[in-house]
Amino acid sequence: MSGTLVLVRHGQSEWNLKNLFTGWKDPDLTELGVEEAKTGAEALKGTGLKFDIAFTSNLIRAQRTLDLIMQGIGQTGLEVIRDEALNERDYGDLAGLNKDDAREKWGEEQVHIWRRSYDVPPPGGESLKDTGARVWPYYMTEILPRVLRGETVLVAAHGNSLRSLVMILDGMSREEIVKLNLATGVPMVYKLNADSTVASKEVLGDMSKAH
Numbered sequence: 231m232s233g234t235l236v237l238v239r240h241g242q243s244e245w246n247l248k249n250l251f252t253g254w255k256d257p258d259l260t261e262l263g264v265e266e267a268k269t270g271a272e273a274l275k276g277t278g279l280k281f282d283i284a285f286t287s288n289l290i291r292a293q294r295t296l297d298l299i300m301q302g303i304g305q306t307g308l309e310v311i312r313d314e315a316l317n318e319r320d321y322g323d324l325a326g327l328n329k330d331d332a333r334e335k336w337g338e339e340q341v342h343i344w345r346r347s348y349d350v351p352p353p354g355g356e357s358l359k360d361t362g363a364r365v366w367p368y369y370m371t372e373i374l375p376r377v378l379r380g381e382t383v384l385v386a387a388h389g390n391s392l393r394s395l396v397m398i399l400d401g402m403s404r405e406e407i408v409k410l411n412l413a414t415g416v417p418m419v420y421k422l423n424a425d426s427t428v429a430s431k432e433v434l435g436d437m438s439k440a441h
């Protein structure tokens with residue numbers, strides 16, 4: 231066994247609340263989002279994990295979630311690396327549109343394909359495969375080596391940037407990934423083997439509230 235990797239999606243954002251496609255747009259957390267981050271922090275505190283380093287995106291909702299977690303677990307001095315490789319999937323022309331309006335315009339099925347399929351990009355944006363093509367190399371070069379050295383690493387990022395990572399870690403197929411939704415503020419604790427495969431995964435909260 232080597233180190234520990236914790237992945238957490240940011241708390242609810244203003245645009246999650248308004249039901250808008252967000253992508254690389256940069257809304258802040260809502261009050262509920264702040265509470266979700268604090269709840270995630272409480273759950274992490276209960277594990278007694280002490281982190282060596284944290285990674286986040288260059289978007290405020292993930293950064294604030296990370297700050298709230300670091301405060302909640304009493305590790306405000308933690309080194310933080312921010313990188314746009316961990317940003318949310320670029321939603322292209324859909325960014326800023328209401329998800330229900332989009333369903334009315336293009337149909338429920340098409341919108342679901344854009345949101346959850348593996349390799350169909352939304353117009354002008356990134357598919358999950360495209361997102362993975364920047365998240366995986368970043369994970370392999372910057373994050374995984376630390377975990378393999380035995381470090382405990384925290385990653386606060388986004389629904390789809392983390393789905394692309396979970397797909398690989400959990401060995402999910404293109405069909406299975408369509409059904410995976412990550413809840414906001416719920417930490418996933420992975421223990422990795424020395425060969426970088428997953429030894430165990432524990433979800434600290436309720437993933438079923440994800441949509």
Ligand SMILES: O=C(O)[C@@H](CO)OP(=O)(O)O
Nearest residue numbers: 250251252253318345389
């Ligand atoms: O709008 C977005 O950027 C994402 C995450 O909130 O939405 P979706 O659930 O469609 O992937």
